[in-house]
Amino acid sequence: MRIKNHPILTFTQEAEIAFTFEGKSVKGIKGDTIASALSALGIMTLGHSIKRNRPRGFYCAIGNCASCSMVVNGVPNVRTCITLLEENMDVWRQMDKGVYK
Amino acid sequence: MIKKECIIVGGGPAGLCAASMALAAGCEVLLVERSAKLGGQLIKQTHKFFGSKNQYAKWRGFDIAEKLISEIIDHPKLTVLLNTTVVGLYKDQVITVLCGQDYTRYQGDALLVATGASEKFLAFENNDLPGVYGAGAIQTLMNIYGVLPGKNVVMVGSGNIGLIVSYQLIQAGAFVSTIVEAAPIIGGYKVHASKLVRLGTKILTSTTIKKAIGKDHIESVEIISLDENFKEIADSSRIIACDALCVSVGLSPMHHLLSMIGAQTKYIPELGGFVPLIDNRFQTSLPAIFAVGDCVGIEEASAAMMEGFLGGLYLSEFLDKKHPDHNQLIEKYEKELFLLRDGPFGKKTKDGLRKMEDAKQHVE
Ligand SMILES: Cc1cc2nc3c(=O)[nH]c(=O)nc-3n(C[C@H](O)[C@H](O)[C@H](O)COP(=O)(O)OP(=O)(O)OC[C@H]3O[C@@H](n4cnc5c(N)ncnc54)[C@H](O)[C@@H]3O)c2cc1C
Numbered sequence: 001m002r003i004k005n006h007p008i009l010t011f012t013q014e015a016e017i018a019f020t021f022e023g024k025s026v027k028g029i030k031g032d033t034i035a036s037a038l039s040a041l042g043i044m045t046l047g048h049s050i051k052r053n054r055p056r057g058f059y060c061a062i063g064n065c066a067s068c069s070m071v072v073n074g075v076p077n078v079r080t081c082i083t084l085l086e087e088n089m090d091v092w093r094q095m096d097k098g099v100y101k
Numbered sequence: 102m103i104k105k106e107c108i109i110v111g112g113g114p115a116g117l118c119a120a121s122m123a124l125a126a127g128c129e130v131l132l133v134e135r136s137a138k139l140g141g142q143l144i145k146q147t148h149k150f151f152g153s154k155n156q157y158a159k160w161r162g163f164d165i166a167e168k169l170i171s172e173i174i175d176h177p178k179l180t181v182l183l184n185t186t187v188v189g190l191y192k193d194q195v196i197t198v199l200c201g202q203d204y205t206r207y208q209g210d211a212l213l214v215a216t217g218a219s220e221k222f223l224a225f226e227n228n229d230l231p232g233v234y235g236a237g238a239i240q241t242l243m244n245i246y247g248v249l250p251g252k253n254v255v256m257v258g259s260g261n262i263g264l265i266v267s268y269q270l271i272q273a274g275a276f277v278s279t280i281v282e283a284a285p286i287i288g289g290y291k292v293h294a295s296k297l298v299r300l301g302t303k304i305l306t307s308t309t310i311k312k313a314i315g316k317d318h319i320e321s322v323e324i325i326s327l328d329e330n331f332k333e334i335a336d337s338s339r340i341i342a343c344d345a346l347c348v349s350v351g352l353s354p355m356h357h358l359l360s361m362i363g364a365q366t367k368y369i370p371e372l373g374g375f376v377p378l379i380d381n382r383f384q385t386s387l388p389a390i391f392a393v394g395d396c397v398g399i400e401e402a403s404a405a406m407m408e409g410f411l412g413g414l415y416l417s418e419f420l421d422k423k424h425p426d427h428n429q430l431i432e433k434y435e436k437e438l439f440l441l442r443d444g445p446f447g448k449k450t451k452d453g454l455r456k457m458e459d460a461k462q463h464v465e
C-alpha cells in the first residue's frame with residue numbers, strides 16, 4: 001500500500017515504471033527498489049528457502065541479510081531491497097541457490 | 102587497482118563527518134556507500150532528535166543528513182560511489198567493491214570503516230514468515246519509499262526505536278495494536294510510550310512473542326506472559342491478529358569487514374555485541390585502518406557524528422595532512438562526545454568503553 005497522506009513527509013507523484021513479476025506485467029514508480037515496488041503491490045513472498053521450501057520476504061531492507069534475494073533479468077541472488085527498479089526488469093521469485101549462467 | 106589517499110566505507114553520519122574533516126584537512130577522499138543515497142539511518146528518521154545538548158537536538162533526522170551531505174558533496178577532492186557495497190577488505194587497505202555485477206578494487210593510504218549496525222533478530226517459531234520485518238526495514242519502506250508494509254502491526258520491543266517506529270507507523274496510516282516487551286518495564290522514554298497509549302496501542306510488559314502464525318505470510322501471532330525470571334507462564338498465551346510483525350530488539354555493530362582481516366574484536370554487550378578494539382585515535386589493531394560510529398558501539402547519531410569528526414581528524418594526521426586547527430577541533434569534539442555520554446543513557450556506553458580499555462591492555 002502506498003502512503004497518501006502523511007503529517008511530515010510528502011511523496012510526490014512519480015512516473016510509473018513497468019516491469020514483470022513472475023511473467024506478469026506490473027507497475028512500480030520511479031525511486032522504488034524492486035522490493036518496495038513489490039511490497040506496494042501487496043506481494044510479500046519474494047522467494048523460497050532452499051532446503052525446506054519455506055516462503056521468504058524481506059527482513060532488513062538495507063542490504064544486510066539477503067532475505068530478499070530474487071532472480072532479476074536472469075541473474076540470481078540480487079538483493080532486491082537495495083536494487084532500484086528499472087523499466088522492463090524481469091523479476092522472479094528465487095527458489096534455489098541460484099544458478100549463474 | 103585504483104589508488105586513493107583515503108577511503109571511507111559507509112556514508113552514514115559517522116562516515117559523512119569523517120569525510121568532511123579529511124577533506125578540510127586537504128585529503129583526497131573516496132566515500133563508498135551501499136545504498137542509493139548518502140545519510141545512513143538518518144534519512145529515514147522523521148522525528149525530531151531528542152535529548153542531547155549538541156547543535157542538532159530538535160532537528161529531524163533527514164534534515165541533519167541533508168545538511169551534512171550538502172556541506173561536502175561539491176568538494177573537488179571527494180569521489181562518492183553510490184549503490185556500491187564493499188565486499189572485501191585486505192590488510193594493505195585494499196577493498197573490493199561490488200556495483201551491480203561489477204567488481205572493482207581500490208587501495209587507500211588509509212581507510213576508515215563506518216558501516217553502522219544491523220538489526221538483531223529473535224528466535225521464535227515461524228520467525229521466517231513473510232511479514233516478519235525488522236523495525237529499521239519498516240522505517241525504510243515507509244519513510245523513504247512511501248510504502249506501508251502492513252496495516253495492523255504488532256511490535257516486539259519497547260525501546261526508543263520500537264516506540265518511535267510504532268508512532269511513525271501510526272502517522273503513516275497503520276494501526277499498531279500491541280507492543281510486547283519481555284522486560285517488566287518499558288525500555289524507551291515515557292513520553293513516547295504515553296503518546297502511543299493515547300492513540301490506542303496496548304503496551305504489554307513481561308510478555309514475549311511465542312510464534313508467528315500464517316501459511317504464506319503472517320496472519321496472527323501468539324504471545325505469552327513471562328514471570329520475573331523471564332520464564333513462560335503456563336496457560337497465559339493468546340493470539341492477536343496482524344498483517345505485519347515488527348522486531349525491534351536492538352542493533353549489533355557491523356564489524357564484519359574488520360573481522361575479515363583479523364582486526365582484534367571483543368564481545369562487549371554494553372556496546373551491542375562484537376566490536377573492533379580501537380585506541381583513543383579510533384585506530385583499530387591494524388595500522389592505517391580506523392573505525393567510527395555504530396560499527397564500534399551502538400550509540401546515537403549525535404555520538405556517531407562526533408566520532409566521525411574525530412576519526413577524520415586523526416586519519417588526516419596519520420596521513421601527514423594535519424588539519425590547521427587540529428588541536429582545537431579535537432578538543433571541541435572530544436568535549437561534546439564527553440557531554441553526550443554524561444547523561445543517564447550514556448552510562449552503558451561508558452561501561453562498555455571501560456571494558457574495551459581492559460581488553461586492550463589484555464591484548465597488548
Ligand atoms: C528508529 C531509529 C531512531 C533513532 N533515533 C535517534 C535519535 O533520535 N537521536 C540520535 O542521536 N540517534 C538516533 N538513532 C541512531 C542513529 O541513527 C545511529 O546511531 C546513527 O545513524 C549511526 O551512524 P553511523 O554512520 O555509524 O551508521 P549508519 O547511519 O548505519 O550508516 C552506515 C552506512 O554504511 C553503509 N554501509 C554498511 N556496510 C557497507 C558496505 N559493506 N559497503 C558500503 N556501505 C556500507 C550503510 O548503507 C549506511 O549508509 C536512531 C536509530 C534508529 C534506527
Ligand code: FES
Nearest residue numbers: 059061065066081
Ligand atoms: S532484506 Fe535484508 S538484504 Fe534485502
